[in-house]
Amino acid sequence: MIRFEHVGKSFAGAIAIDDLSLSIAPGEFVVLIGRSGAGKSTALKMINRLVEHDRGRILFAGDEIRKFKPEELRLRMGYAIQSIGLFPHWTVEQNVAAVPDLLGWPKARIRDRVTELLELLGLAPAQFRSRYPHELSGGQQQRVGVARALAGDPDVLLMDEPFGSLDPVTRDALQREIARIHGTSGKTIVLVTHDIDEALRLATRIALLDHGRLVQVGTPREILERPADDFVTGFVGKGEIGIKLLGLETVAPYVRPGAVAPGESIAATATLREALSTFVARRVDRLAVVDADGRPLGALSLADLVKGRG
Amino acid sequence: MRLVGNRVLLTLVAAGALAAWALPFLTRAPNRLVTGVGIRLAQLADPWAGVLLLPAVLLACGIVLPQSRRTLVIVAIAATLLLGGLVWLAGAQAASLAAAAPPAARISLGGGFWLLALCAWLAAVDAIERLRVSPAARTLAGIAVLMPVVALAAAGELAALSLAREYAGRRDVFATALVQHVAIVAAALLPTVSIGVPLGIAAFRRARWRGPVFAVLNAIETVPSLALFGLLLTPLALLASALPGLREAGVGGIGVAPTVLALTLYSLLPVVRGTVAGLTQVPQSAVEAATGMGMSAGRIFRKIEWPLAFPVLLAGVRIAAVQAVGLTVVAALIGAGGLGALVFQGLASSALDLVLLGVAPVIALSVAVDAGFRLLARRRVPVSA
Numbered sequence: 001m002i003r004f005e006h007v008g009k010s011f012a013g014a015i016a017i018d019d020l021s022l023s024i025a026p027g028e029f030v031v032l033i034g035r036s037g038a039g040k041s042t043a044l045k046m047i048n049r050l051v052e053h054d055r056g057r058i059l060f061a062g063d064e065i066r067k068f069k070p071e072e073l074r075l076r077m078g079y080a081i082q083s084i085g086l087f088p089h090w091t092v093e094q095n096v097a098a099v100p101d102l103l104g105w106p107k108a109r110i111r112d113r114v115t116e117l118l119e120l121l122g123l124a125p126a127q128f129r130s131r132y133p134h135e136l137s138g139g140q141q142q143r144v145g146v147a148r149a150l151a152g153d154p155d156v157l158l159m160d161e162p163f164g165s166l167d168p169v170t171r172d173a174l175q176r177e178i179a180r181i182h183g184t185s186g187k188t189i190v191l192v193t194h195d196i197d198e199a200l201r202l203a204t205r206i207a208l209l210d211h212g213r214l215v216q217v218g219t220p221r222e223i224l225e226r227p228a229d230d231f232v233t234g235f236v237g238k239g240e241i242g243i244k245l246l247g248l249e250t251v252a253p254y255v256r257p258g259a260v261a262p263g264e265s266i267a268a269t270a271t272l273r274e275a276l277s278t279f280v281a282r283r284v285d286r287l288a289v290v291d292a293d294g295r296p297l298g299a300l301s302l303a304d305l306v307k308g309r310g
Numbered sequence: 311m312r313l314v315g316n317r318v319l320l321t322l323v324a325a326g327a328l329a330a331w332a333l334p335f336l337t338r339a340p341n342r343l344v345t346g347v348g349i350r351l352a353q354l355a356d357p358w359a360g361v362l363l364l365p366a367v368l369l370a371c372g373i374v375l376p377q378s379r380r381t382l383v384i385v386a387i388a389a390t391l392l393l394g395g396l397v398w399l400a401g402a403q404a405a406s407l408a409a410a411a412p413p414a415a416r417i418s419l420g421g422g423f424w425l426l427a428l429c430a431w432l433a434a435v436d437a438i439e440r441l442r443v444s445p446a447a448r449t450l451a452g453i454a455v456l457m458p459v460v461a462l463a464a465a466g467e468l469a470a471l472s473l474a475r476e477y478a479g480r481r482d483v484f485a486t487a488l489v490q491h492v493a494i495v496a497a498a499l500l501p502t503v504s505i506g507v508p509l510g511i512a513a514f515r516r517a518r519w520r521g522p523v524f525a526v527l528n529a530i531e532t533v534p535s536l537a538l539f540g541l542l543l544t545p546l547a548l549l550a551s552a553l554p555g556l557r558e559a560g561v562g563g564i565g566v567a568p569t570v571l572a573l574t575l576y577s578l579l580p581v582v583r584g585t586v587a588g589l590t591q592v593p594q595s596a597v598e599a600a601t602g603m604g605m606s607a608g609r610i611f612r613k614i615e616w617p618l619a620f621p622v623l624l625a626g627v628r629i630a631a632v633q634a635v636g637l638t639v640v641a642a643l644i645g646a647g648g649l650g651a652l653v654f655q656g657l658a659s660s661a662l663d664l665v666l667l668g669v670a671p672v673i674a675l676s677v678a679v680d681a682g683f684r685l686l687a688r689r690r691v692p693v694s695a
Contacts, residue, residue: 050602074604085599089617099603148603158602 001026001061001156001188002047008055009042009212016042017053018212026155029182029189031203033196033235039212040192041160047190048074048158061155075102078149082161084141086133092118092144093129099152117147121177139170146178150187159191163198175201196236200224200244208232220248246272251289251300253309259299261286268297272305279305315377318436319385323370326429333422336403341414342472342661348420354403362399365392369433382437386451389434394458396427401462404470416472418663431455445688449681472663473670480667484652488671491648494566494641495634495679498573502630506578507623510585520586527579535572535640542568543644569646573637577630584626588619621687628683635676639668 002024009017017039024030032040045051046058049070058065065073078099086095093114100110118125121143133141142162149157159178163171179202182189193199199206200220207217216228224245227233236244252268265288266278278287285302314320334348351359368388375381404417411417434455438448468474477484513520533541547563550556561567592615600610642650649668656664 048602050598071604071606074602079599079602081595081599081602083593083595083598085593085595085597087596087600087614088593098600098605102604102609145599148599152603 003059006056007053009053016212020214026188027186029204031199031206032192033199034209038209040209044192048077076155078154078157080145080149080159080162082164084145088133091130096147096151121147157187157189251275254304255289255298257298261288261299265290320373322429322433326426329422329425334420335422337418337420339416342416362395382441386434386437389430390455393430397459397462401468408470418472445685476663476667487649494638497570498634502574502577502581506581507585510582514586514589530575531579535637538572539644564644566646569641573634580626580629584623588622592618624687631679632676
C-alpha cells in the first residue's frame with residue numbers, strides 16, 4: 001500500500017530522514033516511534049506530501065506519490081493530528097462532513113455517514129452533531145478529529161500523535177476505539193507516537209527511528225525479544241521487557257479448563273500483564289478465569305506465566 | 311451583603327446630583343453671540359419640575375437594591391424617563407422664558423443639563439449592558455432610550471431652545487452637510503477596504519512585507535490631520551493643473567479629493583492591522599488539518615481563514631469608520647464641507663449653539679457607526695470558548 005524506497009529529506013542542510021526503506025502492506029497498523037526529532041513526523045507527513053521528500057521514491061498503491069495531485073492524494077488518506085485542528089466555526093457535523101463534502105457526496109449520504117461515524121466513536125449523534133468544538137472536552141474533540149479523518153472512507157489513515165495531549169483514561173479509551181476500528185475496517189493505519197506502550201498495544205509492526213534512520217522494524221514481540229541494539233533495548237525499557245511481553249498476550253490460551261481457584265475471577269480477555277498484577281496484589285498463585293458473559297472457564301496458574309506457552 | 315450593589319450607578323447619581331445643584335440648567339442671553347446668564351434647576355419656577363424627582367429617586371434606589379433583572383429593568387426605565395423628562399423640562403422652560411423676552415434673546419442648554427442628561431443616558435445604557443441580552447435586543451433598547459427625546463423634538467416641544475432655532479435657520483444647510491459628511495466617510499472607506507484588506511492578506515502571507523508595510527502606515531498615522539491635508543495640497547493642485555480631466559472631475563488641492571485621499575491613508579492602518587490580526591489568530595492546527603485532508607489553498611482561505619478572520623477584520627474597519635467620521639470634521643477647513651463646516655462657522659462667529667449643531671450629529675454618527683459594525687460582527691458564530 002505504501003512503500004518507502006531509500007527516501008531522504010534534509011531541512012536547510014540538516015538531514016531529517018536518511019535512507020528510509022519501509023514497506024507497509026494493506027491492512028497493517030504500523031507505528032512509527034522514536035524520540036523527539038527522530039524524524040517520525042516528517043516520515044508520516046511525506047506520505048501525504050505535507051513534506052516533500054528530496055531523495056528516493058515513495059509509492060502509494062504502486063505509483064510514485066508525485067504522480068498524484070497533492071489534494072487528490074490527501075483525499076484518499078485520512079489525517080488526524082495531536083492538536084486536532086477542528087474548524088472552530090463549524091459544527092461537529094460540518095467538521096466530520098468536510099472530506100465527503102470535498103468528494104461531492106450527495107447530502108443524504110453525507111448525513112448518514114456522519115451519524116455512522118459519531119456512533120462508531122461513541123458520540124451520540126443527536127446530542128453532538130450540532131455542537132461547536134469549543135463545547136466539547138479534549139477527548140470528545142479528538143474523537144471528532146478521528147471521525148473526520150475516517151469520514152471519506154480513506155484507504156489509509158495517518159495519525160500524528162493523535163492521543164498525545166489526552167489524559168490517561170481518555171487516551172486508553174481512544175486507543176481501544178482505534179484498535180477496534182482497525183480490526184473491523186481493515187484499514188491501513190500509520191501512527192506516530194513516542195509512547196512505547198501505545199506502540200506495543202496498537203501496532204502490528206513497529207518501526208523505530210533515531211536521527212532520521214530506521215533502527216529496527218518488527219512486530220511488538222520481535223522488538224521486545226530481539227532488540228537490534230542497545231538503543232532499542234533502552235527505548236523499550238530494559239527492566240520492563242518481561243512485563244511488556246506479558247502485555248502482548250491475553251489470559252485465554254493459558255487457562256487450565258476445569259481447574260478452580262478461590263476468590264474474585266479475572267476475564268479471559270485481560271492481558272497477562274493485568275493478570276500478573278492481580279496475582280501480586282492478591283498474593284495468590286491461582287486465579288479463577290471467566291469468559292465475557294461471566295461463565296467460569298477454569299483457572300490461571302502463576303507458574304504458567306513464567307514458563308510461557310509451548 | 312454589600313450596601314452598594316452598583317458602583318457605576320452610584321457615581322452617575324452623585325455626578326448628576328452635583329450637576330443639578332451647582333451648574334446652570336439653562337442660560338439666557340440677549341442674543342445668540344453673547345454668553346448668557348445661568349439659571350439653575352432650583353431657580354426654575356415650574357412646579358412640574360418636581361416630577362423629575364421621582365425617576366431620580368428610583369435611580370438612587372437602584373444603587374442599593376439587589377442587582378436582579380427586575381432592578382435593572384426599573385433602572386433602565388427610570389433613566390429613560392429622567393432623560394426624556396429633562397429634555398421636556400428644558401423645552402418647556404425655554405418656551406416660557408422666551409415668551410417673556412425679546413425675539414433676539416436666546417435660551418440655551420446649560421452645563422447642568424448636559425451633565426444630567428449624560429448621566430441619565432449612561433445609567434440607562436449601563437443597565438441594558440448588565441441585563442446581558444442579545445446584541446440585537448441591546449441595540450433596540452439603546453434606541454428605545456432615545457425615543458422620548460426624538461418624540462419631543464419631532465413634536466416641536468424644543469423649538470424655543472437656541473439649538474433648535476439655529477437648526478430652524480439652517481435646515482437645508484444642515485441636511486446637505488450631514489449627507490456630505492456621510493458621503494465623504496463612505497467614499498474614503500470604499501478604497502480603504504479594497505486596498506487595506508488585500509494589503510493585509512499580502513502582509514500576512516509574506517512576513518518580510520509586514521515590517522515595512524506597518525512602518526509606513528504607522529508613520530502616516532502619526533502625521534496630524536491638518537498637516538496631512540496641507541501636504542496633499544501641493545501635489546494634488548499640481549496634478550489637477552497638469553491633467554485638466556481630473557480638474558473637471560473635481561480633483562484639486564482643496565475640497566473633497568484631498569479629504570478622501572487623506573482619510574483613506576489614515577484608515578488603512580486599522581484595516582490592515584485588523585486583517586493581519588484576524589488571519590494571525592486563525593488556529594494553525596485548523597489550517598494544517600484542512601491541508602492534510604485535501605483542501606486546496608483557495609478553499610482553505612474561503613472556508614476556514616476568511617470566516618475566522620472576519621470578525622477581527624471587521625473590528626478594524628469599525629475603528630477606521632469611527633475615526634473617519636471624526637476626521638471629516640477637520641476636513642471642512644480645506645473646503646470639503648460636511649458637518650465640520652457648521653462647527654467652524656460657529657467657532658468663527660462665536661455662536662456656540664451652532665458649533666453644537668455640528669458636533670452633536672458627529673457624535674451621534676460615531677455611536678451609530680460603532681453600534682452598526684458591532685452588530686454586524688456579533689451576528690457570527692462564536693469562535694472561542
